[in-house]
Amino acid sequence: MSTLPHPPQDRRQAGMVSIMVTMVLMIVISLIVLGFAQISRRNQREVLDRQLSTQAFYAAESGVNDVRNLVQQAYATGTTVPPKTGCDAGSGATQAFYGSLNATLSSANSVSYSCIMVNPTPTSLVYNNVSTNSILVPVQSANGSAINNITLTWQSKLTTNTPLNGCPANTSSVFSSTSSWSCGYGVLRFDLVPTSGSLSTNSLLTSTMTAFLVPTQAAGVGNGQGSVGYAADRSNANTVSSVSCTNSQCSMTITGLSNTQYALRISSLYQDASLQISAQNGGTSLPLQNAQVVIDSTGKAQDVLRRIQVHVPLTPTSRNQLPDYALESTDSVCKRFSVMQGYFNNDAATYAPNGNNPLCQ
Numbered sequence: 001m002s003t004l005p006h007p008p009q010d011r012r013q014a015g016m017v018s019i020m021v022t023m024v025l026m027i028v029i030s031l032i033v034l035g036f037a038q039i040s041r042r043n044q045r046e047v048l049d050r051q052l053s054t055q056a057f058y059a060a061e062s063g064v065n066d067v068r069n070l071v072q073q074a075y076a077t078g079t080t081v082p083p084k085t086g087c088d089a090g091s092g093a094t095q096a097f098y099g100s101l102n103a104t105l106s107s108a109n110s111v112s113y114s115c116i117m118v119n120p121t122p123t124s125l126v127y128n129n130v131s132t133n134s135i136l137v138p139v140q141s142a143n144g145s146a147i148n149n150i151t152l153t154w155q156s157k158l159t160t161n162t163p164l165n166g167c168p169a170n171t172s173s174v175f176s177s178t179s180s181w182s183c184g185y186g187v188l189r190f191d192l193v194p195t196s197g198s199l200s201t202n203s204l205l206t207s208t209m210t211a212f213l214v215p216t217q218a219a220g221v222g223n224g225q226g227s228v229g230y231a232a233d234r235s236n237a238n239t240v241s242s243v244s245c246t247n248s249q250c251s252m253t254i255t256g257l258s259n260t261q262y263a264l265r266i267s268s269l270y271q272d273a274s275l276q277i278s279a280q281n282g283g284t285s286l287p288l289q290n291a292q293v294v295i296d297s298t299g300k301a302q303d304v305l306r307r308i309q310v311h312v313p314l315t316p317t318s319r320n321q322l323p324d325y326a327l328e329s330t331d332s333v334c335k336r337f338s339v340m341q342g343y344f345n346n347d348a349a350t351y352a353p354n355g356n357n358p359l360c361q
Helices: 009-077 092-098 201-207
Strands: 104-106 111-119 125-130 135-141 149-156 187-194 209-215 227-229 240-245 250-255 261-269 273-281 292-301 304-313
Touching (some): 009 092, 009 111, 009 292, 009 304, 125 135, 135 273, 149 187, 149 261, 187 201, 209 250, 240 250
Parallel strands (some): 227 250
Antiparallel strands (some): 104 111, 111 292, 125 273, 149 250, 149 273, 187 209, 187 261, 292 304
């Protein structure tokens, strides 16, 4: 009886090595496939989230628009706008006022504005684009407390981080052409007049305070004014005031006030500004009415939420409907204008009023 010889040791282990190499390769390939699948799912989810986020944002905007139309209609008819402090429908006057809102925009795609909150008496009024065209702002205490101070805070609309650079060193001779203004902040002009009680043309003229707030380089290091006292008409010695500014913002508080409501006309010369207005009684911020309503809206698209907050004016436009610039004279004013060659090259005295001015012959 013969026996077959045993294979060498390395030949007996060759099959096991092949199996292990195959298993390792399968594991590596599986991990690569799983990695690509995970990346693909993640990209798909990111695309879906962006799409849902856009839908949720538009849903939130729809909520703002619906409430804005509702509030402006109420304001135009003299109807009181109740506050809405929660996401639920509320009760009583709140439910009756906001009950007509239809929050569902697309039931098939689960798109809606899921939460609406409304504050008709905010403690801060926000205006994002104040320019040379003035805006009219009613500053009225909502709880009947007297307004002692009004604070104006504004920021530059430029992208620079150092808007204070290039600002004038003082308030002397600051008014010039726009092209020569290098400061990142504009000169804020305000006209302030109390509007409570009976009003007349004479009382409005004699009680209006006009001031130009100039951001200077000295401001922000202790030399700029942080407040200015209310003084009307010819008694106002602060028609041009240096403002306390930093590279973040400028701020000025008008003190010495005592009425419950005022009207502000505000414009920004040389540079546009973002402006916030608040009123205080002592050290307490006052709720303000009849100017803006703050609408807080949350839009929902499936499981994605977007929340926005908007300050909405109660009137269709807060832009001043009166002329910003006018002439006042105790005598007749010539309103004829013409352009003639060499007119401005002659001596101005030659064409003085009541002289030989060809424009008024």
